[in-house]
Amino acid sequence: MIPVLYEDEHLIVVVKPDQVLSVPGKGPDKQNCLGRRVRNQSHPTARIVHRLDYATSGVMVMALTAQAHAAMSQLFQQRQVSKRYQAIISGHPTEDAGIIEQPLRCDWERRPLQIVDPVDGKSACTHWQVMERLAQATRVALTPVTGRSHQLRVHMQWLGHPIAGDAFYADEAALALADRLLLHAEHIAFTHPITGEPIAISSPAPF
Template identity: 35%
Template sequence: MEIKDVVEIIVQQQNNVRLDTFLAQELNKVSRSFIQKLIKKNLVEVNDKKVKPKYKVCEGDKIVVKLPAPKKLEVKPEDIPINIVYEDNDVAVVNKPQGMVVHPAPGNYSGTLVNALLYYLENLSSINGVIRPGIVHRIDKDTSGLLMIAKNDNAHIKLSEQLKEHNITRIYYTLVKGNITEDKGTINAPIGRHPVERKRMAVTDKNSKDAITHFQVLERFIDYTLLKVKLETGRTHQIRVHMSYINHPVVGDPVYGSKNNKFNLNGQLLHAKVIGFKHPRTGEYMEFDSELPEHFVKVLNVLRNQKKSRQ
């Protein structure tokens, strides 16, 4: 294995912190799971000794981390049909279907939105590297809807600034379990990694970021509510976590909702319906709206018919 770099750290004032957690914090943009793999491959030593990920670091510990050279990744263009709602020389807006992953990740380098974008669009920004060209923001695999794509680095920077300043309009439609009595509301609860199940997010005060979700009731059914949701912040799984937090989980959500799949869904009923932003070159505000996907409409029609039969 080719070693790209060797990092040496002398621990300062640390007590009762796991080695993998400590290194994930110290080495910027390196995940805890990646650190655990390095430890298992004997690429991490503490005081010249092999240790386990759960080792508790102490003040004065000398930690040596050998970082392997990254594998060369090649993401290939693929002729996958996608719905490009808008395109010019700087940006594109794409309506992503449910079930499509936005960008490649280890173990999954094909069939993603990025593979399709590389086939259909001549240029994509390079800021996020080979894996995520053009990708300014993401939505979950089983969330459908609109995404803005940067076709050059200048556009990427300008759109990212708008995201950071919460100036992007992002409106979702979602069907949640139960009846929400108030017509509108705001959920202001910080989101971070679940303390035990690391693949999940949770409302928590530990290692979390502010998360604010605004919602408005559009339609009430028997035991369900259709919501219009506007994001003020954009945390991972934000809508899904917040709705579960107030005991109204998104219908079809296998992670934060019920395991009972009443409507035979392939994922959550969550659709990124509206995206609005200032054009990175002209400064003109642009807004795009999309129709609810067929699988979402089908469930709504079932609920509307049930509601009529009760009246």
């Protein structure tokens, strides 16, 4: 069952498990995505508004009407949706907080991987803050200002502290720290595009 944290006649907010696609992929083995699960489970009109990576878990908003889908999509395009993630990264950053502004683009020879490219990359900004220092790792809060593909994962790699369990970007030591990507979308906040009410939904990290 996909947990539903919030619902009204326009929107629902659910928790995506890790190792689940947000939308269908290519091939018959990639059709059992979050959208299909939610539609089959309880909300037959639910439509995806934004995505999380296959390996990432956490809160996602889905629209129940065409009007809500268009309005919610516009909020994301205008960066009027606040998101916060929790991650465990390899090692210990020297600082307790920082801002990473490193442009990103697709690494075409290794798609879907992304790379930092100061010349041809698109602007990308991530705020990070230490929450807890562990024996071999650090728990951090990550707040993306932009929403580039794999942004948080590449920015943590660029910082020198890849996210634990990241099969795409972690070095051997970071990959060995966990059997899944330790990245969870823990909080989302926005003004309801139909009712105008403030919405803030949280889901604790499962790690």
